[in-house]
Amino acid sequence: VQCGFCTPAQLLTAKALLDQSPNPSEDEIREALSGVMCRCTGYVKTVEAVQRAAAALRDETVPPIEPLEQELPADAAEVTLPKAFYRRSGERAPLPPLIYTPPEMPKTRVVGKAQKKVDAEKLVRGRPVFTDDKRPAGMLYGALLTSPHAHARIKHINADKARALPGVHAVLTHQDIPRVKYASGGQSYPNPLPYDQASLDDKVRHEGDRVAIAAAETPELAEKALRLIEVDYEILPVVLDPEEAMKAGAPIIHDEPDTEGIFDAQRNIVHRIESKVGDVDAALAAAEHVFEGEYRTPKQQQAHLEPHVCITYWDEDDRLVIRSATQVPFHIRRMVAPLIGLPVKRIRVVKPRIGGGFGNKQEMLLEDLCAHLTIATGRPVRMEYTRRQEFTSSRSRHPNIMRYKVGISAGKIVAADLYLIGDTGAYGTHGLTVQMVGGFKGLTLFNPPNARFVSDVVYTNKPPTGAFRGYGAMQCQFGINVLMAEVAEKLGLDAVKFKRDNWLKVGEPMHLSKSLGEGREGFAQKMESSGLEACVAIGLEATDYYRKREANRQQNGVIRRGIGMAVVMHGSGIAGLDMAAATLKMNDDGSFNLLIGATDLGTGSDTILAQIAAETLGIPVDDLIVYSSDTDFTPFDTGAYASSTTYISGEAVRKTALKIKAQIQEYAALLWKVDRPETLILQDRKVIAPDGRSMT
Template sequence: MSARPLRVVGRPLARIDAIEKVTGRARYVTDLVLPGMAHARVLRSPYAHARLARVETGRARALPGVVAVLAGADLTWCDPYFGPAFRDRPILAIDVARHEGEPVAAVAAVDEATAAAALELIDVDYEPLAAALTLEDALAPGAPLVHTREPLAGHFADLSSLRPRPGTNVCHQFHFARGDAATALASADLVVEDTFRFPAVQHYAMEPHAAVAAWDETGGLTVWASTQNPYSVRVELAKMFDVPLARIRIVVPHLGGGFGSKTYAKLEPLAAALAHAAGRPVRLAASAAEAFQTVRRCSARVTMRVGFGGDGTLAAVHCDAQYDVGAYADIGPRVVQKATYTATGPYRVPHVDLGGAAVYTNTTPGGAFRGFGVPQLAWALESLFDVAADRLGRDPIDLRRHNLLGHGEAFAPGDTPIDGKFEESLGRAAEAIGWTLAGAADRGRGLATMLKASIGPSVSEAIVRLHADGSVSVLASAVEMGQGTRTVLAQIAAEVLAVALARVVVVTPDTAITPYDQTTSSSRSTTMTGRAVQAAAEDVREQLLRVGSEALGLPASDLALEDGAIVTATRRLAYPEVLARRFGMAGGELIGRGVVAPGRSAAPLGGSTPFWEMAVGAAEVSVDEETGAVSVERYVSVADVGRAVNPLLLEGQDEGGVVQGLGHTLFEEMAYADGHLLNGTLLLYRVPRADDVPALECRFVENADGAGPFGAKGAGEGSLVPVSPAVANALARLTGVRLRDLPLTPERVWRALRARERRAPGAI
């Protein structure tokens, strides 16, 4: 069959769930109502670190309307520990509470009011313990230990390389070296070095975490969950409650945003435990304030030394990164491992010595958040690149261009070669921001790049069914959380099978129905799940052609699919007719299967990235020198996406990524004092508003060179990563002031500007 022009893929089509969303019909976990459903509320620790001397639940149990009360000590009938990296997180605190807001007890009752009233009847005697609240606290000699015993290994084979360091708060240390960085730095013509800080940030998905759990008469468990990876949640629940995988159903309706906050199990184990104890379905819906106590971005302190030759050639990078993963590891150690591996960004560096540590503290657990540890390191590297450019008297873009990895070049031995054209992104970003044009005196421009590996290896499977009327079902478990994956998967199936998009239905993820998909994260769905759907659709296409070939008496190579039919130069056989011929009646369906399972590789992390996520950001800023308020006036993001399956959705996703990046660049930071979160509500935690958004352009480099369907590859995280360094670089070029700590609050910038004035004018 000859290649025909794409008809559905590559077009800016409205998302397939748009109508249900604008009419209020889209259903989220908290919208579900089951017969007999009880409502849960959680009692949380007011202390950052405390021994639970007594948890008395008798009075709560006696309250009419209460159907279950659980404390940590009650969880003897299941394995109460979970967590992807280590099983260090109990469903409810056992003996010790390790962060403010940790669940200590929970109640299910006939309604939320009764559950809330019951919580007030639970007596807890807390004995406060010394707490490790910051990286400095936690790494100091003799620091209070957040965990005193070695945590249990997790259930995921791909995470088995993670290791805690007993007797310390370090829950994982990663080291990656190539060449001899120490010697190279000693002999480099220029070494720039500094320590950068990145704040703890709240995802603030508009929908807080929620789960509805129900056990059935066969001992099976169904959980409707706001999760990005139903299959990971299934594994954890199966082990915890000793139930075969086949008896657990995780169903995922629409998610009200994820951004990493809903990866791996969060509230699902507690909801399942309560439902078990109550003997009826239980709904557990976190408040926004509770989301702040559930997961956050890992804050970090990054010290980087970057050596250059006199001609600007990168010689070596030394990185010492410490990430604060909070009280429970969640996926934090993997964040550290994976990000540290790519600490050198998109550059050719002969000598590297990269170290990263995941450190426990008595704060909200840190986990996955859009960028997965990369923003913290790019903040350091991309800032230092501009410092080096200044010192070398080079244009920052030229210096970057000089060191960029080229298309097809190896990033690390055994890993996927670079699969995009950074030069093109860099050039387009520079052009769009007007890099070489004279700018207004009160504006500064800055630029930054990013490179991120996706998860490798990982598995995606899909099933595509062509029904008797020619409509199509796509069964896949990529979760729709706003990014548009259902639309993209539908476009891929529609393209392969030559049907209208409206004829394709993407089935809601349900582990009893839709096949395995490892996770909806790491920008992987279009590439990995997309490829599985493509393969499944191609499987159906082959079957169609086989039947058509027999029916028409022509070789399959003479047939084409067009507009829901098999066509030749002279004949047209619509799919319903094809199926009727296949089955001899108007029944039956063609079922296609697609599997993507690249397996382990010789790459340093044990699996090759399926693609490299690559983006460049350029900012134009102004500053109110008297107040320190930074205004991002214009922003350009260019992402190398291979092919935009749906440019409208991708543009929206990247615009959102930039604005989310502006959040941690300008405003956002979870502020703690004495172990208490000071700003755990939107009254005090400031996320970007519509009036904060600059003139914003998100563009794409499309060379159809990605590993995904039709040359696509992953995107959606890339636009966020360069924002902080691009803005800080612009600010530095405007004012001469270099900031190392985020966010760039007005006061922080104001202090830096005042410090500059105290120094000799003009000096940096």
């Protein structure tokens, strides 16, 4: 189970199949499940689960799935794989997780072990756990009118007919709410400029941009109200290509006077990022070889199965509750407050289970609109994007153009120059930070001592881009990996060895880390540990890389197969910005409430954090009641992004659990008159003294 949004449907489908066919083949299972879309899993585990369920129903023994744990040898070249993992004959059967741990890593009892997810049962049983599963009494249905034009000014808008429709409780346009500028990216305070959006504006900058909202008794009435809104557009010239957008005479997308912080609005350049280390020009001039390459990556939608969805209502204390599928509940509370004219203390944001996010729910897309409708009507309001709106009105990965130039001497990369055009679409949101991460990772993976990064982040009349797994790093590391492979080919080098000789090594400083932080100056960093050597050695073994590569060279014909090797680096958390907290409360029976602000969006972080607490307190995960992501009841957390939850929220949980552990040890030491409380062990729900005494 991952996010679990599709799981009840998978389960019902599997039940129907097994009722008819108790011993289905893999193909039959795949065919049966083909009508149930799952964004998270890739179906491998789902198919295996159906096979195991079928075997159990046939009264066959089904052994538990346990990870295979191996100790990592000191020399990565000596890593061996269990035989089944080689798959040289194209086997497809799922394999258990294979975990290599270095010998110095402490042994664990709960962390890293197979564990049923703390939310698994309610997800599998289809309990009402998602935002839209619970609807307050008297709820209205909100709907969003979006622009059919990629660039237009709203000359006139008239909602009288829509408002007159019986059953319609509110219709709001830019004329009805205060104009407060903001940036929709859910980022730490202060959000990077520019604040180039307003909840509803008198100009639209992409097809799917916001025009008006309505709330009515039924979804159909709300949609009908939208159709009755009369909008007189002055259609403006459109620019979709970021290189065209930067040219003189291109349409100016943000010509409004009240947006601050655009680098060059006349040329649609929202940010110019410049960063360098060493002397790139001199190093390139002195290099034995200089190579260049241009690489382009496309726009890509996150396509989480649960759309953006939000329900807002007033509670009995006249506080506004926002129940939302968001990755960043605390950022939403802070960001929405000025837009709706309420202080933070009168807003509560609750994140139930989320049906996937992949970065796209690190944006404030519906919360402000839904809140405006609740404020206007006094009634609970629900808003949800349609699948079409997910493509036209939410966010996507930045399409990038990357131009690399590298200097190579004696097989080493001595200089690299990267010019990056990041297409941010109609609004800036994550434009600055995504490109900074991209430039940093793209130029640090092979870490030349001379490096220069210049990026133009450019407005176009396309739906805005935002956060998506990897956050810019994927695009730039794709480019540098391809260029390094091309360089190796041209120089007659083994591409794997060439990359290995050049990738960032333990102990090396990351030359650009100080100048390229995330939206601001960063921190000097160096690589402190790395499993890359072993990882690549295992990968080469498992894929039979060299034999296949050689065999592939013998192919003729139009369609040929190839095999390549790429490496990437990724950060966990944002240095100097990310923070987390945890609360543990002990109950009468020795169980604990674990309260965490961290946001589990299907990643399993609630379970991982419970495992960390259980490991530290010597209790089973079952003894932890996990409650997360409610701004009234859980401690502050920046949210789920930057692959940080296990490390940052996890460390908050560990430190909290250590404090509780120390209190338990001290109290037990007092009762037993033991001088050194730290000698008492917490294990199996007990405190155990060195002399064998124990208490619960």
